Every structure is written in structure tokens, then in C-alpha cells.
Amino acid sequence: xxxxxxxxxxxxxxxxxxxxxxxxxxxxxxxxxxxxxxxxxxxxxxxxxxxxxxxxxxxxxxxxxxxxxxxxxxxxxxxxxxxxxxxxxxxxxxxxxxxxxxxxxxxxxxxxxxxxxxxxxxxxxxxxxxxxxxxxxxxxxxxxxxxxxxxxxxx
Amino acid sequence: xxxxxxxxxxxxxxxxxxxxxxxxxxxxxxxxxxxxxxxxxxxxxxxxxxxxxxxxxxxxxxxxxxxxxxxxxxxxxxxxxxxxxxxxxxxxxxxxxxxxxxxxxxxxxxxxxxxxxxxxxxxxxxxxxxxxxxxxxxxxxxxxxxxxxxxxxxxxxxxxxxxxxxxxxxxxxxxxxxxxxxxxxxxxxxxxxxxxxxxxxxxxxxxxxxxxxxxxxxxxxxxxxxxxxxxxxxxxxxxxxxxxxxxxxxxxxxxxxxxxxxxxxxxxxxxxxxxxxxxxxxxxxxxxxxxxxxxxxxxxxxxxxxxxxxxxxxxxxxxxxxxxxxxxxxxxxxxxxxxxxxxxxxxxxxxxxxxxxxxxxxxxxxxxxxxxxxxxxxxxxxxxxxxxxxxxxxxxxxxxxxxxxxxxxxxxxxxxxxxxxxxxxxxxxxxxxxxxxxxxxxxxxxxxxxxxxxxxxxxxxxxxxxxxxxxxxxxxxxxxxxxxxxxxxxxxxxx
Numbered sequence: 001x002x003x004x005x006x007x008x009x010x011x012x013x014x015x016x017x018x019x020x021x022x023x024x025x026x027x028x029x030x031x032x033x034x035x036x037x038x039x040x041x042x043x044x045x046x047x048x049x050x051x052x053x054x055x056x057x058x059x060x061x062x063x064x065x066x067x068x069x070x071x072x073x074x075x076x077x078x079x080x081x082x083x084x085x086x087x088x089x090x091x092x093x094x095x096x097x098x099x100x101x102x103x104x105x106x107x108x109x110x111x112x113x114x115x116x117x118x119x120x121x122x123x124x125x126x127x128x129x130x131x132x133x134x135x136x137x138x139x140x141x142x143x144x145x146x147x148x149x150x151x152x153x154x155x
Numbered sequence: 156x157x158x159x160x161x162x163x164x165x166x167x168x169x170x171x172x173x174x175x176x177x178x179x180x181x182x183x184x185x186x187x188x189x190x191x192x193x194x195x196x197x198x199x200x201x202x203x204x205x206x207x208x209x210x211x212x213x214x215x216x217x218x219x220x221x222x223x224x225x226x227x228x229x230x231x232x233x234x235x236x237x238x239x240x241x242x243x244x245x246x247x248x249x250x251x252x253x254x255x256x257x258x259x260x261x262x263x264x265x266x267x268x269x270x271x272x273x274x275x276x277x278x279x280x281x282x283x284x285x286x287x288x289x290x291x292x293x294x295x296x297x298x299x300x301x302x303x304x305x306x307x308x309x310x311x312x313x314x315x316x317x318x319x320x321x322x323x324x325x326x327x328x329x330x331x332x333x334x335x336x337x338x339x340x341x342x343x344x345x346x347x348x349x350x351x352x353x354x355x356x357x358x359x360x361x362x363x364x365x366x367x368x369x370x371x372x373x374x375x376x377x378x379x380x381x382x383x384x385x386x387x388x389x390x391x392x393x394x395x396x397x398x399x400x401x402x403x404x405x406x407x408x409x410x411x412x413x414x415x416x417x418x419x420x421x422x423x424x425x426x427x428x429x430x431x432x433x434x435x436x437x438x439x440x441x442x443x444x445x446x447x448x449x450x451x452x453x454x455x456x457x458x459x460x461x462x463x464x465x466x467x468x469x470x471x472x473x474x475x476x477x478x479x480x481x482x483x484x485x486x487x488x489x490x491x492x493x494x495x496x497x498x499x500x501x502x503x504x505x506x507x508x509x510x511x512x513x514x515x516x517x518x519x520x521x522x523x524x525x526x527x528x529x530x531x532x533x534x535x536x537x538x539x540x541x542x543x544x545x546x547x548x549x550x551x552x553x554x555x556x557x558x559x560x561x562x563x564x565x566x567x568x569x570x571x572x573x574x575x576x577x578x579x580x581x582x583x584x585x586x587x588x589x590x591x592x593x594x595x596x597x598x599x600x601x602x603x604x605x606x607x608x609x610x611x612x613x614x615x616x617x618x619x620x621x622x623x624x625x626x627x628x629x630x631x632x633x634x635x636x637x638x639x640x641x642x643x644x645x646x647x648x649x650x
Contacts, residue, residue, distance in 0.1 A: 077640070084592075086594065086595050087592055087593065087594045087595070088593045088598065089591070089592040089593075090591045090632075091589065092588070092589040092590075092636055093588050094587075094588075094589075094639065094640075096643065097587050099252075099280040100251055100253065100287060101251055102248050102249065102250045102251075103249050104246055104248040105246060106245060121587045122610040123588045123608035123610055124608060124609065124610065124611065124613075124617065125606075125608055125612070126588040127608075129588065150237075150251075150253045150256075151237065151253060
């Protein structure tokens with residue numbers, strides 16, 4: 001089984017840091033509006049610090065852990081994914097079940113030359129299976145393989 | 156990007172098409188309501204203040220380039236094998252939809268589009284509620300070309316076959332007596348809650364209503380209740396239960412009056428209803444799973460219901476459809492056999508007994524949290540906490556007893572649930588995605604869940620084989636997946 005591209009950690013980290021930033025701003029608004037309020041919870045600056053500390057430590061550790069447990073393998077007839085820090089999930093997606101597939105890149109991923117593949121099946125809860133953290137050419141090669149399979153396999 | 160897409164047909168380089176330029180105009184007009192809201196005060200004759208001006212400028216600076224960028228980024232191409240759509244301004248996306256996966260091509264024309272001679276094309280594949288591909292907007296002729304081409308290409312792969320008309324046979328019908336009897340088992344507080352919230356909305360209080368009905372003859376009851384709160388609570392609960400029961404019967408009768416299930420070749424035909432007669436046609440190949448369901452009361456008297464889980468296009472045709480609302484097990488099995496040759500299992504494999512411990516802990520935590528929350532509003536609820544250490548293990552034991560699975564040649568059977576007991580019959584051929592999941596606590600006890608995703612499943616209450624020993628879960632996954640593969644190799648694919 002293969003690991004993801006290590007650069008995905010940076011993508012996850014940036015995204016988590018953005019969330020942390022948003023949380024910190026919220027906390028900051030609370031702090032500034034309740035700075036001298038008699039009924040405020042906790043000492044001044046506590047909430048900003050808490051969010052900042054929790055968020056940044058999570059942004060540091062979570063991508064590492066996620067990366068450690070992410071594995072994938074494409075065999076001729078199926079894509080196997082293993083992932084999850086708290087809940088470990090092993091998923092088999094039979095390629096003949098794929099209805100259509102996407103390659104997608106958001107801004108951060110594009111900056112780092114990464115892409116993710118999304119396999120859409122007719123299922124309910126796993127109707128979109130995402131494989132993130134592939135180098136773009138890797139993603140395209142993988143897409144080609146799945147595509148060839150789909151075109152050869154008549155429903 | 157264009158080169159790799161052309162690999163299938165190297166002779167013809169893939170020409171990606173753009174949308175019609177008038178799309179820009181349509182999108183501008185479509186986005187104008189937002190601008191209208193921003194400008195509402197001005198339109199009402201108030202002078203333009205600086206804030207509105209800044210917002211409008213911001214809007215123009217963001218929305219207009221976005222519309223343009225969307226237009227520039229959006230490209231599509233139709234090859235004999237697939238439809239390719241490239242889109243996305245910030246998130247770039249390239250989607251490949253194989254032609255034989257396409258179920259439906261819809262041409263849609265809004266008023267504005269019609270004025271400009273444009274059309275929106277929606278492409279739908281099976282199993283998902285949303286539209287998979289949308290091409291908006293193109294000239295009407297181009298839309299029709301897309302639709303026709305997809306249909307011709309699909310015909311090339313033999314996707315559409317006509318079946319000769321066949322004789323109809325009645326599989327199941329319900330008499331009024333049986334309908335009433337079955338309604339009596341559908342106790343539901345949901346309807347009651349609906350009635351009460353409706354009364355709240357109309358500002359009718361129960362006291363007014365009762366006063367109006369009995370004209371003050373029951374004052375002695377009201378006085379008795381005022382003196383004994385416990386009596387009042389019990390009476391209220393009993394009354395609520397009675398009302399819920401009656402509401403359940405009424406709703407059930409309205410829905411399933413004159414219920415009939417017919418079979419016609421490879422299709423099922425359903426009709427029922429008191430006020431509006433609903434008719435449904437269910438082609439056999441769209442059935443993804445059969446579900447037998449019951450509740451403890453129904454089971455005690457030997458009654459069951461049969462449902463079919465359907466794959467379809469869009470929300471209306473997808474989901475769970477009742478095939479037999481109320482019947483004896485023998486009849487259920489006879490009707491199920493008309494759909495698929497199912498041999499229902501006699502013996503069930505049990506999951507790990509550790510499931511009881513996990514479930515007990517779960518109910519303990521959930522019950523305590525729930526009752527503490529309730530106690531916040533209604534302090535007397537704290538007394539109910541006493542029941543949690545008794546109720547949790549009991550429920551866990553019942554859950555464990557009612558949970559099981561069985562493998563046969565063609566089907567995986569799963570049963571679970573205490574109050575809503577269900578037995579799923581899942582054909583290997585129709586399975587979609589296979590997962591084994593282990594949470595933090597399950598890993599500590601070497602347990603795992605096996606989860607087989609099917610098309611058309613409801614979002615709650617899907618068949619999961621819970622808390623198997625890790626090794627057994629892995630073996631079961633391999634066994635199920637191997638059968639899925641042989642099923643596809645053996646028979647001509649039909650799903």
C-alpha cells in the first residue's frame with residue numbers, strides 16, 4: 001500500500017491553521033466586547049489563548065497523524081483506502097461501481113502541485129470517496145487507469 | 156490536459172466546447188436579485204449612503220469577475236465513450252462521466268433562457284439525488300444534439316431494451332379489517348407532536364377544546380387533577396398514548412387504504428390511498444435490498460412488513476418503498492420470492508459478546524447526559540437517573556440478542572434493532588462500497604464494524620454488522636467481496 005504525498009501535511013496544516021484563525025477571531029471578538037464585563041467567564045485573554053494553543057497544537061499534530069495512517073492501493077479491479085486517526089476505516093471501492101470521477105484541486109493544493117481524486121458511486125453514505133494528496137501527474141495517471149477500466153467495463 | 160483525454164481516440168483530437176457567450180448575460184441577470192436587495196433602500200427613494208455604495212462596488216468587483224471566470228473555466232466535450240466537464244474557479248475540477256452510466260439527460264429552459272434561445276442541460280446518473288453534470292447555458296440546438304448523441308451512444312451499448320407487455324398477477328391486497336388491525340400496531344407519538352404543534356399554532360389549548368366538547372360536565376375531573384399531580388401526569392400520559400395510537404391508525408388508513416401489489420413481468424405495481432390514490436411502478440432491477448421489519452408488539456402477534464430499497468434518479472424515485480405493509484411471515488416470504496429467489500436463513504451468526512459491554516457503556520453515557528439535560532429543564536427528571544444503570548444493560552442485552560448476520564450463496568443477511576427490528580437481504584451483486592471501521596474503543600477490545608453501502612439506503616438505519624471480532628470482520632469482508640466478484644463474473648451484469 002502506498003502513502004500519500006508528504007506535501008499533503010502542509011495542505012492540512014494550512015487549512016487547520018485557517019480554522020484556528022477563524023476561531024481566534026471569534027474568541028477575540030468575545031474578549032474585546034466582554035473585557036470589563038462583570039459576568040465574563042474566565043480571566044482576560046483566556047479564551048484567545050486557549051483557542052490559539054489548542055488550534056495550533058492540533059494543526060501541528062493532526063496532519064502528522066492523519067498522514068501516518070493514510071494508505072491507498074489501486075489494484076486492477078478495486079481501490080483500497082485505509083485512513084483515520086481515531087476511527088480507522090478500511091474501504092474497498094470496486095471500480096465497476098464508479099459512476100463518474102473527478103480530479104479536483106483547491107487553491108492551496110494547486111500551489112503545491114497536489115490534486116485529489118473523487119470517485120462517485122451510487123451508494124448512499126460512501127457515494128463520494130475522496131483520495132487526497134496525490135501529485136498532479138500521479139492523480140492524472142490514476143484517473144487514466146480508472147477511466148480505462150470504466151470504458152472497458154460495459155455496465 | 157487535452158492530450159490525455161484524447162488517448163482513446165487518437166485520430167480525433169478532443170475539442171473542448173465552451174458555453175454560449177450569452178450565458179454571461181443570463182448569469183448577470185440571475186445574480187441581479189442580490190444587487191436589488193443591496194439597492195433596496197435607494198430604490199425606495201432614500202439617498203445613497205456610503206455603506207451601500209461600498210457594498211455595491213464590492214459586489215460588482217467580486218460577482219462580475221466571478222461570472223466571467225466561471226465562463227472561461229467551464230468547458231465540456233462529448234466523446235462516444237464519455238462526457239467530460241471542466242469547471243471551477245477556485246477549485247479546479249475535471250469530471251469524467253462514462254456514457255453508459257448516464258441515466259437521464261434533461262433539457263431545461265427558464266423564461267430568460269427561452270427568450271435568448273438558450274437551454275440548460277442536466278445530466279443524471281443513478282443513485283444520487285443531485286445532478287451530476289450541468290451545462291448551463293448552450294444554444295437549444297446544441298442541447299438537443301447533446302441529448303440525442305448521448306441516447307444514440309447509449310443505444311450502441313444496448314442500454315435500452317424493450318420488453319413485451321405481460322400479464323398482471325395480484326400478489327397481495329389488504330382488506331379494511333386487516334388495514335385497521337395493522338394500523339393498531341403503528342403507535343406513533345410523532346403525529347401527536349404534529350397535532351399539538353398545530354394546535355399551538357392555531358392558539359387552541361387542550362382545556363378550551365375539552366371544555367368545548369364536554370361543555371363543563373367534567374369539572375370534577377379537573378378538580379381531582381388539580382389536587383393530585385401524580386394522577387394528572389398519569390392521565391396525561393395515558394391520554395397522549397391513546398391519542399398517538401388513534402392518530403397512528405388514521406394516518407395508516409389514509410395511506411394504505413385499498414392497498415394492492417401486482418406483478419407484471421419484471422415489474423411490480425403498487426397502489427393505495429384513501430384521499431389521493433398513489434400508484435408506483437417498481438422495476439425489479441431497481442430493487443437494491445429487501446427489508447423485513449417488525450416491532451416487538453407486531454412480532455409477538457406474528458406480523459411483519461416487507462419493504463424494498465430502490466435505486467433511482469433523483470429524490471422521488473430513490474429510497475424505501477413499502478411492498479407489504481402487514482402480513483404473516485409465510486406470506487412475506489412468498490411475495491419476496493416473487494422478487495428474488497430468497498431462502499431466508501434459519502440460523503444467525505452472532506457478533507462478539509463484547510458488544511453488550513460497549514452498548515451498555517454507550518447507553519449509560521447517552522442516558523445520563525440526556526437525563527441531566529432534561530433535569531436542567533424539569534428537575535423531577537433527575538429521579539429517572541436511577542433507572543439508567545438498570546435500563547442500559549437490559550437494552551444492550553436485547554440489542555445483542557437481536558443482532559446477527561448470515562451468509563448464503565447469493566445474499567448477505569443482517570438483522571438488528573429492538574424496537575424497530577429489521578432483517579436486510581442484501582444481494583452481493585448490488586453492493587457498492589465495502590468498509591471495515593474500528594473506533595478508538597473498538598480497537599482496544601479488538602472489535603470492528605462491517606459496513607456494506609448499498610444504493611438508495613436511507614440515511615439512518617442502514618445495515619451494519621457491529622462489533623465483530625477483528626479477525627472475523629476481516630474474513631467476512633474478504634468473503635463478501637469475493638462473492639461480489641464471482642457474482643459479477645458469473646452472470647451477465649444487470650445492475
